[in-house]
Amino acid sequence: MKYIGAHVSIAGGVENAPVNAHELGATAFAMFTKNQRQWSAPPYTEEAVAAFRENCRAFGYRPELILPHDSYLINLGQPDPGKRRNAVAAFIGEMERCHQLGLVKLNFHPGSHLKLVPEEEELLLIAEGVREAIDTVPEVVAVFENTAGQGTNVGYAFEQLATMLEAVDRPGRVGVCLDTCHTFAAGYDLVTPEGYEKTFAEFDRLVGFRYLQGMHINDSKSRLGGRLDRHDSIGHGELGWEFFRRLMQDPRFDDIPLVLETIDESLWKQEIAALQALSRGELLP
Numbered sequence: 001m002k003y004i005g006a007h008v009s010i011a012g013g014v015e016n017a018p019v020n021a022h023e024l025g026a027t028a029f030a031m032f033t034k035n036q037r038q039w040s041a042p043p044y045t046e047e048a049v050a051a052f053r054e055n056c057r058a059f060g061y062r063p064e065l066i067l068p069h070d071s072y073l074i075n076l077g078q079p080d081p082g083k084r085r086n087a088v089a090a091f092i093g094e095m096e097r098c099h100q101l102g103l104v105k106l107n108f109h110p111g112s113h114l115k116l117v118p119e120e121e122e123l124l125l126i127a128e129g130v131r132e133a134i135d136t137v138p139e140v141v142a143v144f145e146n147t148a149g150q151g152t153n154v155g156y157a158f159e160q161l162a163t164m165l166e167a168v169d170r171p172g173r174v175g176v177c178l179d180t181c182h183t184f185a186a187g188y189d190l191v192t193p194e195g196y197e198k199t200f201a202e203f204d205r206l207v208g209f210r211y212l213q214g215m216h217i218n219d220s221k222s223r224l225g226g227r228l229d230r231h232d233s234i235g236h237g238e239l240g241w242e243f244f245r246r247l248m249q250d251p252r253f254d255d256i257p258l259v260l261e262t263i264d265e266s267l268w269k270q271e272i273a274a275l276q277a278l279s280r281g282e283l284l285p
Contacts, residue, residue, distance in 0.1 A: 002248055002279035003028035003065050004217070006260040006268045010034075014044065014101065015051035018059050024269045025276075028065040028257035030107070030214075033097040036071040039090055044100055052101055063104045067143070067177065067214040067257045070094040070108040076129035077111025077122040077154065088129045095137040105213055107143040107177050110155035110164060122154050127167035134173045142168070143213045145177040148185035148222065148229040156186040156227070158206040165211060175213035178203070179261075180220070180239060180247070181232070187225035190243050200252065214257040217244070217275065233262045234271045248278035 005026030010017050014033070021029035034041035056066070074091050078084040091108070098106050113122035130142045144164060149156030155164070161176055168174050180190065188202075189195025203209070219237030221230035235241040247253060258275070260268055277283075 004258045004272050004275050005029040013048055015048050015055055018055040018061050022059040025272050030067040030259040033068050033094055065257050066103055067105055067107050067259055068098055075111045077126045079116040092133045092136050095133050095140045098140045099137055105141045105143050107145055109145050112152045114152055119154055123163050124167055127164045131168045134170045141173055141175050143175045143177045146182050148182040149227040150229045158203050162206045176211045177214045179216035181218035184220045185222035185226050185228055216261050217258050218261050231263050233264050233267055245278045248275055
């Protein structure tokens with residue numbers, strides 16, 4: 001079964017996230033654990049945690065179908081020792097918030113080398129930070145998101161994801177989230193039937209579907225290999241509806257959160273319904 005949702009707001013309190021997802025007709029969702037533009041936030045109250053858990057229970061959102069995202073401020077590959085300590089501490093704080101809510105995954109962008117260290121060294125710095133967080137906070141899986149390769153961001157190649165997963169060396173506590181826009185922009189063909197099969201065969205060979213913890217479902221304004229992180233609404237970009245039909249009918253992507261981060265929130269309810277219809281083999285109206 002496909003579990004499809006969107007990255008919903010936590011405005012007014014984290015307990016509102018499952019309510020917002022339910023109003024979209026979502027069967028999964030993502031959220032930030034706090035204001036993602038700030039390094040720190042007040043701790044959750046016991047009342048907010050209880051309300052979040054109750055709302056998730058009421059609307060049928062199991063922990064494995066929720067894919068929280070950390071703050072974009074965090075760069076686990078920051079080469080400067082002082083700044084890196086702050087980044088790792090903030091990441092640990094995000095994992096602790098997930099654990100407090102009863103969630104079992106934390107999605108994050110790996111990091112950026114800022115042209116200060118070679119990519120190979122950057123990958124090991126990131127893995128070291130993730131390992132420290134995993135060893136500090138129990139149960140929460142650290143979910144590496146692949147990137148478009150824009151600027152100095154790493155994690156755009158499947159080989160890089162594999163290197164970081166191996167270097168963390170904590171089996172069962174790491175995973176991957178594939179973003180469809182990022183994958184295409186990084187140079188992996190998803191549009192042609194041959195390219196689609198080749199891309200996911202390569203992912204399985206280098207990383208392994210056993211690590212796939214979720215996906216971000218976005219069309220792409222970037223051309224193939226354009227290395228630009230530019231999302232588009234479903235069917236409006238370079239990927240097109242046929243790709244999403246193929247993805248929704250591919251059983252390899254069952255039973256994980258498939259989360260929209262498309263650019264027009266007013267279309268989310270419509271996009272979720274359309275993707276759900278495709279997953280059932282229905283034709284779009």
